[in-house]
Each structure stands twice: as structure tokens, then as C-alpha cells.
Amino acid sequence: MYRDDAGGRQMGVISTRDPGFPYAPFQSRVRNSEVRVERDSGDRVRLVIHRLRIEDQGKYECYTPSTDSTYQGNYSGSVIVKVIPDTLQISYSRSLTGQPLPEGAELTLTCSASIQSEQLTHLSVMFGKHGETSDGDTEIISIDKMLGVVPARLYQKRYEDGEITLEKRNVEGGQDLYVMKMRGVQADDRGSYFCEASQWIRDPDRSWQKIAQRKLDIGNLTVELARMTPAGVVSWGDELSQGRGSLEKVSDGRYTLKLFSVQPADSGSYRCAVSFYAPDTSLSPSTAPIYSQHSEGVTVNLRTKVAQLPRGPLLKRGSTITLICNKDQSPASDVSSPDEPIEVTPEPVATLRHDGVAEVFSNSSEVSVDRITMSSYRLRVHVAQTEDQGLYACYANAWGQDPHGAWYNTGVKAESNTVTVYLYARAEDLLLIPLVVGVSSALFVGIVIISAVTCCFMRHLAKQRARK
Incomplete structure (x- = not known):
């Protein structure tokens, strides 16, 4: 490249043949693939620069020295x-x-977006939802760089029917307001929504290039869990809810919703809605009621609490330390208060992920972690040594699964009380002390006796020689 302020001097960026070609400003960026060459075909390559910097401005030259025999x-x-x-x-x-x-x-x-640039650039804004496709995101509707409203294919029919709209509003402060409306949400509309803004510029060849992009999570939407028609037919908002719950009419004017095997992801506000329809009306999903009323919301909080080390025999050096972490779904008011927080930063021993993958961080002792029941997890430190003593705690993160099977972190966390693990000396270790003391004492006594006997014998021998 030739920088504007370099006076025409060339600077090596990257070469497909010479690894020593990059100049110092590009060497580390080439090593970590921030700057790289991608080959599209035998005679076609392109230079890719991630995280563009202001000093990357200049003239770039692609140079191909001859490699032919002639x-x-x-x-x-x-x-x-x-x-x-x-x-x-x-x-x-x-x-x-x-x-x-x-x-x-x-x-x-709603979503607000703006750009402040001396160059002529255009802005596009898109609303979407996470977790519906293999790449993680589903586009709903957008206003493109030419200010045209473009619905995604899955939402084309609802856009044509006027159920989904998107408009741009000019507001004070330099930012434009984009408003998307869904008139009549459906059960499939539940999920996590986001807004994405992109900045575009037109190259001299009249092609458009995206030069900047920002994505902003708006939050999570839940749609009514279960519905009972006037004929008593129950339908569920998603496949996961169906089969683990029931909606029943227990008496005139009284209905109950029950959920089984609840998880922290089921936390939230629940309410019931009652709708009245005109008699002799075909009750299709699009039929509007003549009157509706809903109750106040009931907040349900589910947290995970974990138990302490179970009682058992005394642990000795060389024994196996076993810690059982029991998760217990219960209302928040029933969760016991934890002990005083640990003063030091905890060091991870092992983790068991939501997908069953175990990871061990200990380098000294043999450690294993597994799930022994639906609600119990076990950590074992085999042949425990002195350095394995200390405070242990269990940390739980709740993960949920959407109707399409994708995992997501619910954000619900819990921490157990701390458990002190102390290793007593083994019996053979305890015998070693008196053995050493005993041997030392016996050796000392033996030396004293031998010295006394030798001394007396030498005196007696000296007296006999004196008499002669």
C-alpha cells in the first residue's frame, strides 16, 4: 500500500508466497488473520482487512510477479x-x-438510528428475531437503503394483509424513529427481538457496499401459554408447553392452569384472559370477540437452590471427596439464605454444561463430574491430597430450549452455601510419628547404654593394669 502521507513509499501488506513480506505495522495483524488473502479461484484472490483503522487509508496495489518458466x-x-x-x-x-x-x-x-458523515451514505434498518434458523436470526421486515419497505418471505402474507407494518418517523435530535407494529400476535411470535441498522455507500462502479452495522437486542416476548375454545378444545402456544401442562375447567366460571416439571425459564407474569363471542359464530383464529377482559398478572419466580456436602465418614488424605449438588425448584420465598460470601475469588474445579459436556480445570488430582439424577450433580476428587482442602461451592446457571430446539441462557443463577473440606491424616501417617520418635529414643538410649558400659569396662581394665 501507499499511504497518503508516505511520500510515495511502498509498504508491504501481505503476500501469498513470502511470509516475511508484511511490514511491521501489518505483521501482527497478518499473524492473527485480521489481515488475510482469500483465494476464490486459481487466478482470483481478494484482500480482507477486519477492524479497519484510519491509518489503513491509501492506495492498495495487487502485484503478481511472473512464475512461468518463460x-x-x-x-x-x-x-x-x-x-x-x-x-x-x-x-x-x-x-x-x-x-x-x-x-x-x-x-x-421502536428503534432509533442515525449517521453523521460528510460522505453520502444511506441507512437501512431491520427488525428481526433470534433463534429461528440455523444461523440464529430471522428477519421480519426492513426499510432498505433506498427507503423501501421489504418484508421477509415468512412474513410476506401478513404484510400484505396489513398485520405487520414498518414506518420511518422524523424526530428531533438527529435520529430517525422506526416503528414496527404487529396487529394480532400469534403463538409463533414469541421469542427474542432485535433491531439492526446498516450504513451503505455507493462505489464508483455504482455497486452498494455495507460499511458499518449495529445490532441492538430489544427484549423477549411471550404469547399466551394455553387457550381453551368455547367448545372446550385446548391449544398450546408452543410444542414444549404441550404435554407438560393442563388447562381445565373445574367448575362453572373456574379454570385452572397447571405446569409440571417447571424450570427457571418458566418464571414470569401469568394472567388469564376471558373472551366472549357472538352466538352461532364460526370461531376461527381470526374471529374477533365482542368483549374481552383479563386478570391482573401473577408473578412466579423460580430459583435454583443447591444443597451442601452430605454427611458421611471422615475424609482422609487419599480418600475420594464427593460433593452432591441438588437443584430444587421452589418459590423464591422458600429459598434459604446463603452463608457469608467467600472473601477470595473461587477457582473453577470442573463444569458440566447444559449439553452434557464436562470440563475439568484441576491439574493435580483426578477429578470427575457427572449428573446422577434429573436434579443431582456430583463432583468427585479422587485420591485427594492436602492441596485439595478448602472451601467448595456449587454454581448453577439455568438454560432453556426454545420450540425449535435452540438453547439459550435464561439468566437465572444460583450459588450454594460453601462447604469446608478438611482432610485428616491416614492411620499409617499417624503411626509414622511414634515410630520415628520411638526409633530415635531407642537409638539414643542404646548409645547411652553402650557408652556407659564401655566407660565402665575401660576403667576396670585400667585398674587391673595398674596392679600389675
Whole structure:
């Protein structure tokens, strides 16, 4: 490349043949693949620069020295790269809090975006939902760089029917407000929503290039869990709820919802909604009731509490330390208060992920971690040594699964009380002390006796020689 302030001097960036070609400013970036060459075909490559910097501005030259057996000439081409400040901003006025909406209710999502650039650039804004496809995101509707409203294929019919709209509003402060509305949410609309803004610029060849992008999570939406028609037919909002719950009419005017095997992900606000329909009306999902009313929300909090080390025999050096971590789903008011927090930063011993993968961090002792029941986890330190003594605790993170099988962290965490593990000396170790003391004492006594006997014998011998 040739920087604008380098006076025409060349700077090596990267070479497909010479690993020592990059100059010092590019060496570390080439090593970590931040700057790299990608080959599209035998005679077509492209230079990729991630995390573009202001000093990357300049003229870039692609140079291909001849590698033929006979000289055919050298070839090169150049392009000017300009780097402009990243001024793309995105925000929202309010987020989804997980408050459930009944089917048929209206959902409004807002997102503000702006750019401040001396260059002529365009802005596009898209609303989407996480976790619906293999790549993790599903597009719902967008306003493209030419200000056209473009619904995604899955939402084309609902857009044509006027159930989904997106408009741009000019507001004070330099940021434009984008408002998406869903008139009549459906059970499949539950999930985590986001807003994405992109900045575009038009190259001299009239092609559009995306030069900046920002994504902002708006929050999670839940739609009514279960529904009973006037005929008594029960339908569920998602496949996971079906089969682990029941909605029943127990008497005139009284209905009960029961959920079995609840998880922390089931925490939230629950309410019931009652709708009245005109008689002799075909009750299709799109039929509007003549009157509806809903109850106040009931907040349900589920937390995970974990138990302490079970009682057992005394632990000795060389024994196996066994810690059982029991998760217990219960209302928040029933969760016992933990002990005083640990003063030192805990060191991880082992983890067992939500997908069953175990990871051990200990380098000294043999450690294993497994799940022994649906609600019990076990940590074992085999042939425990003195360095394995200390405070132990269990940390739990609750993960959930959406209707499409994708895992997500619910954000619910719990920590057990701390357990002190102390290793007593083994019996053979305890015998070693008196053995050493005994041998030392016996040796000392023996030396004293031998010295006394020798001394007396020598005196007696000396007296006999004197008499002679």
C-alpha cells in the first residue's frame, strides 16, 4: 500500500508466497488473520482487512510477479481506499420486559438510528428475531437503503394483509424513529427481538457496499401459554408447553392452569384472559370477540437452590471427596439464605454444561463430574491430597430450549452455601510419628547404654593394669 502521507513509499501488506513480506505495522495483524488473502479461484484472490483503522487509508496495489518458466511479464492493479469515521448510532426508547401478550394483541417495537458523515451514505434498518434458523436470526421486515419497505418471505402474507407494518418517523435530535407494529400476535411470535441498522455507500462502479452495522437486542416476548375454545378444545402456544401442562375447567366460571416439571425459564407474569363471542359464530383464529377482559398478572419466580456436602465418614488424605449438588425448584420465598460470601475469588474445579459436556480445570488430582439424577450433580476428587482442602461451592446457571430446539441462557443463577473440606491424616501417617520418635529414643538410649558400659569396662581394665 501507499499511504497518503508516505511520500510515495511502498509498504508491504501481505503476500501469498513470502511470509516475511508484511511490514511491521501489518505483521501482527497478518499473524492473527485480521489481515488475510482469500483465494476464490486459481487466478482470483481478494484482500480482507477486519477492524479497519484510519491509518489503513491509501492506495492498495495487487502485484503478481511472473512464475512461468518463460518470462511473460508482471501485472498489477491498484485501488483507492478511503476510511471514514464510524458514526452509526442505534438505540431504543423502551425494551420488552417479558410481559406476556394474549394472542391477537398488538405489539409495537421502536428503534432509533442515525449517521453523521460528510460522505453520502444511506441507512437501512431491520427488525428481526433470534433463534429461528440455523444461523440464529430471522428477519421480519426492513426499510432498505433506498427507503423501501421489504418484508421477509415468512412474513410476506401478513404484510400484505396489513398485520405487520414498518414506518420511518422524523424526530428531533438527529435520529430517525422506526416503528414496527404487529396487529394480532400469534403463538409463533414469541421469542427474542432485535433491531439492526446498516450504513451503505455507493462505489464508483455504482455497486452498494455495507460499511458499518449495529445490532441492538430489544427484549423477549411471550404469547399466551394455553387457550381453551368455547367448545372446550385446548391449544398450546408452543410444542414444549404441550404435554407438560393442563388447562381445565373445574367448575362453572373456574379454570385452572397447571405446569409440571417447571424450570427457571418458566418464571414470569401469568394472567388469564376471558373472551366472549357472538352466538352461532364460526370461531376461527381470526374471529374477533365482542368483549374481552383479563386478570391482573401473577408473578412466579423460580430459583435454583443447591444443597451442601452430605454427611458421611471422615475424609482422609487419599480418600475420594464427593460433593452432591441438588437443584430444587421452589418459590423464591422458600429459598434459604446463603452463608457469608467467600472473601477470595473461587477457582473453577470442573463444569458440566447444559449439553452434557464436562470440563475439568484441576491439574493435580483426578477429578470427575457427572449428573446422577434429573436434579443431582456430583463432583468427585479422587485420591485427594492436602492441596485439595478448602472451601467448595456449587454454581448453577439455568438454560432453556426454545420450540425449535435452540438453547439459550435464561439468566437465572444460583450459588450454594460453601462447604469446608478438611482432610485428616491416614492411620499409617499417624503411626509414622511414634515410630520415628520411638526409633530415635531407642537409638539414643542404646548409645547411652553402650557408652556407659564401655566407660565402665575401660576403667576396670585400667585398674587391673595398674596392679600389675
